Amino acid sequence: MRDMGSSDDPRVQAQLDRLSGLSIQRNVLGLDAVRTLLSRLGDPHKRLPPVFHVAGTNGKGSTCAFMRAMLEAEGYRVHVTTSPHLVRYNERFRVAGKLIEDGRLAELLEEVFDAAEGLGCSFFEITIAAAFVEFARVPADACVVEVGLGGRLDATNVLEPDVLAACGIAALGIDHEKFLLAPEDGVPTEPIARIAFEKAGIAKKNVPLLSVSELSPESKQIQVSSASVGSLLFRINRDWHYSEIESGSYRDDQGTLTFPPLGLLGMHQMRNAALAIAMLRHQKRVSVSPEAIILGLQAARWPARLQPLANGPLVGTREVILDGGHNANAGAAISKAVDGPLHLVLGMLDNKDSRSFIGPFCDRIRTLTVVPVPNHDAHPASAFGADAKPAVSLEDALLNIPHDDCPILIAGSLYLAGEALRLNDEIPD
Incomplete structure (x- = not known):
């Protein structure tokens, strides 16, 4: 695990x-x-x-x-x-x-x-x-x-x-x-x-x-x-x-x-x-x-807390923000910190409230893509409403997000955040 x-x-x-x-x-x-x-x-x-x-x-x-x-x-x-x-x-x-x-x-x-x-x-x-x-x-x-x-x-x-x-x-x-x-x-x-x-x-x-x-x-x-x-x-x-x-x-x-x-x-x-x-x-x-x-x-530095990801194998040159937040309070804090519309890539353990995190973003979510959390039981896309789309991995999710001026937020679990850092060659030291 x-x-x-x-x-x-x-x-x-x-x-x-x-x-x-x-x-x-x-x-x-x-x-x-x-x-x-x-x-x-x-x-x-x-x-x-x-x-x-x-x-x-x-x-x-x-x-x-x-x-x-x-x-x-x-x-x-x-x-x-x-x-x-x-x-x-x-x-x-x-x-x-x-x-x-x-x-x-x-x-x-x-x-x-x-x-x-x-x-x-x-x-x-x-x-x-x-x-x-x-x-x-x-x-x-x-x-x-x-x-x-x-x-x-x-x-x-x-x-x-x-x-x-x-x-x-x-x-x-x-x-x-x-x-x-x-x-x-x-x-x-x-x-x-x-x-x-x-x-x-x-x-x-x-x-x-x-x-x-x-x-x-x-x-x-x-x-x-x-x-x-x-x-x-x-x-x-x-x-x-x-x-x-x-x-x-x-x-x-x-x-x-x-x-x-x-x-x-x-x-x-x-x-x-x-x-x-x-x-x-x-x-x-x-x-x-x-x-x-x-x-x-x-x-002070602390990875996966509103961390802008560097250009790398996972994100390419796109603007991607990484956070391990997964509950209502975290959603409220992140929604205040990230302005305007965004693309949300979410992977959340199935013992968490699937809707509480995304609630504070209201109508600012341009696309919602739900991914697995490697080696953990996670919510399927259906747990997040009709507009949520599944992807088999973070790589798959990012490939299918429209290229526009909106930032991408990856969130929902620190385990998922760790996977994003690994795939982007940003190993915490």
Whole structure:
């Protein structure tokens, strides 16, 4: 499956084949197995550089990208683990600024697999354990860790207050309902409040917690969750502020920062940039200057987020924009960022709401072409209405789109985005 990816290195491929045999979408989430695994590995998660832990439905990866860029602009060595990868599994392990090399990755996975014997660990648990082992081994000044799914029961949530610099919650929305809205006693019943409850599960005692949510019931639930564990909640529009007027700005009691042109496109990225700044400015473990923050805002890069594709084997010389967005909130953000009529090429997993993403585009879609998502169960064209046309592949879809002045947007899944990057020879590094 694309979750594991493939490698030209036979040593890495052997470990990826082992990963492919694991339960990657088991019905029960929890921390017992990963805690036991980490204990067998010497508890590396307790020996990490200061960690910035980020959850959210939309924007958590972009927030991590901004934070990494700001920290690196200050001259720090930064470890980063994010998910999913787009083309190569190595993308999940950025060690002191560089993607992990194949040889070390093969050794690392073999070590973790051996320690996991008999535990029934999932794909993501193996991955996170491997990341923490490497991050504890290689010296660095900070870690940026993106939550995989939810927060409360996510494998990354083994992180303890002693290593945490700050926790952040990016924009919330309804997604991954099978897991995050599963019936359970003692949890909120309203869907968006339940989502907030799960995401706010990363809150820890005496650790700064920041969120972009300003509306009830999300904001109220985050306040309740924060108070229940004694985290240090810094609230938007009270302790820190941001504005999207003109070029955008950020303000707190340390002063005001006017945004330069951001390295990531779209007005919604101002919100993610502001969260990254707020996380850095409301913690005391790692010092970052205003100058480094500004440089980081400009330097941030994050593939498949409104990414203009370069001329290449897949797109030729046409204007093609790539985004992994697949839910209603993502559709709304992308529709604001891309002006005028467009051609939409969509591939969406069949466990997603087939119509919610395209709704915000209204009558701006000139053509809608639906493609498979390689190695995953995806919606057919019929799920998107009578005007949607099927294509057997991305190559087929682009060949049959009229040549006019309208841009082409490829969206609907990060797995599809990874396929587009691979076919266009734009491998993330």
